[in-house]
Amino acid sequence: MAVIITVALGERSYPIHLGAGVLDRLPETLRGLGVKGAAGLVTDDNVGPLYAARVEGLIREAGLRCVTHVMPAGEEQKRLTAIEAICGTFLDGGLDRSSVVVALGGGVVGDVAGFAASAFMRGVPFVQIPTTVVAQVDSSVGGKTGVNHPRGKNTIGAFHQPRAVIIDLNLLRTLPDRELRAGMAEVIKHGVIADADLFAYVERHSAAILGGDLEALVYPIRRSCEIKAAVVAADETEQGPRANLNYGHTFGHAFEAVTGYGHFLHGEAVAVGMCAAGALARLLDMVDDAFVARQRACCAAYGLPTVWPELPVEATIAAMRKDKKARAGALKFVLPCAIGQVVHRTDVTEDQVRAALEAVRASA
Ligand SMILES: NC(=O)c1ccc[n+]([C@@H]2O[C@H](COP(=O)([O-])OP(=O)(O)OC[C@H]3O[C@@H](n4cnc5c(N)ncnc54)[C@H](O)[C@@H]3O)[C@@H](O)[C@H]2O)c1
Ligand SMILES: [Zn+2]
Incomplete structure (x- = not known):
């Protein structure tokens, strides 16, 4: 269809x-x-x-x-x-x-x-x-x-x-299997930022999707396009809501930068980034342990990395600081309050970021 x-x-x-x-x-x-x-x-x-x-x-x-x-x-x-x-x-x-x-x-x-x-x-x-x-x-x-x-x-x-x-x-x-899995990280992201039903679907259908059942991909790709299309229509040049699409990316981009873009595929870095954002939201009491576990399990079901034992905490913070300087603004995080809902926070301290990164490194 x-x-x-x-x-x-x-x-x-x-x-x-x-x-x-x-x-x-x-x-x-x-x-x-x-x-x-x-x-x-x-x-x-x-x-x-x-x-x-x-x-x-x-x-x-x-x-x-x-x-x-x-x-x-x-x-x-x-x-x-x-x-x-x-x-x-x-x-x-x-x-x-x-x-x-x-x-x-x-x-x-x-x-x-x-x-x-x-x-x-x-x-x-x-x-x-x-x-x-x-x-x-x-x-x-x-x-x-x-x-x-x-x-x-x-x-x-x-x-x-x-x-x-x-x-x-x-x-x-x-498409190589690893590329398929990495792409699913962006679909999971769309679920977390905007659509709990999409998230639940992706959670339930990992076996079919990874098994090459293309029919099983119609709904998640359609919903992802609809979510992206709606956000773009509301905010073409990324002044406001389009930033929601950066969920997991403030951390993810820093992970890519500190590894020289060779270690993770982009979607893999986003998966670890979403886990770091989840840990940060947990620290700020925005979500409970169940949220953190559920998001991690969904990423893991697609073979995406959810922890990073070698995570270089200080280098990652330095990369985030550099990125912030480049954009001449406060460090802005898109953080979850539930599956399907995110908010923007600009009040996060470096110590809180450090603690979130340590959580992702230590939970191996
Ligand atoms: N413009 C945007 O809004 C936006 C959003 C997200 C990502 N990006 C950019 O997209 C890039 C990543 O895209 P990507 O993950 O598609 O990577 P990619 O374009 O490098 O493709 C991944 C690999 O798969 C191969 N490939 C592609 N399609 C294939 C197929 N059907 N069968 C077999 N092999 C195939 C490619 O040759 C490549 O080796 C990054 O540069 C990122 O910055 C841009
Ligand atoms: Zn991305």
Whole structure:
């Protein structure tokens, strides 16, 4: 069964097509955009060999020429030189202001291709075809695009909303197991911040989801997109409620930074980060022990890390301090008060943060 979710942003509203097989809607989607000439397809060297030929065929079905750029896979490729390379392929292939960009891949491809689309010829439309759980439940929706700078992750970018997102669950069949599990951390996050029923569903269906039952993923991916779409519609540029999506990320980003982005996948760092946020909320008496145990058990059911015996407490605090300085504000935490409900706290002391980190390290 396929569904359409709308991201409501006035005249920049766009549909998310979700279901097994919805990739077939690409030709009509492209025809509806009024683009002509050529489409620039951006993918990486893992996803390209699996799906690019099929997508190229669908682009031609829409009456467009296809110019394909295959970038090497990996977070290290999310850098400005990738933008220059993509624009080079587009220029060589004769793309112009009436062209469209199609991103086929995980969050890295989506962020890079989206940023290229925002800048090429001062902005051309783009369509997202996310192929990882992270990209399907998070990065493809919301219009944040960009690349990393050696001095900081996601520090160069633009808001550039896609014109459509096509989430075909069949594309997940080839996704490595560890990537699937890491993506589920963002789904669990959506449950904790906004939807107790989603959380309970994810809790109950871990065996089916990890066993490759794609039907079991329809509901959690749909709800995740709806939650993200609602938050983005209310707060496109992240002044207020969009910050809820950062649950587990203040800690998670610091864990990624202190490990040099090589140790944890992003979703794994978020899982430990949610456990740290849970420990902090427990210390502040916002939740009880049952909340902490339940959140941890759910992450553990997906094979996600929930404790980190080697956690470098002081280095993590230093990384958080640096991040806070970069954003020129108080250290802000999104903390749970129940499954499905979070609040923002700016009054947390460094000693409380330290105690929460020690709890995550010691509970091994
Ligand atoms: N823009 C946003 O709002 C937003 C939100 C969350 C994350 N992100 C970004 O997303 C990135 C992480 O995304 P990700 O987790 O998708 O990582 P990724 O794009 O690196 O993909 C993970 C790996 O899976 C491979 N892969 C992708 N789809 C596959 C498939 N269907 N079959 C086989 N292999 C496949 C990729 O080649 C890669 O090796 C980070 O850079 C993060 O900053 C952005
Ligand atoms: Zn995330």
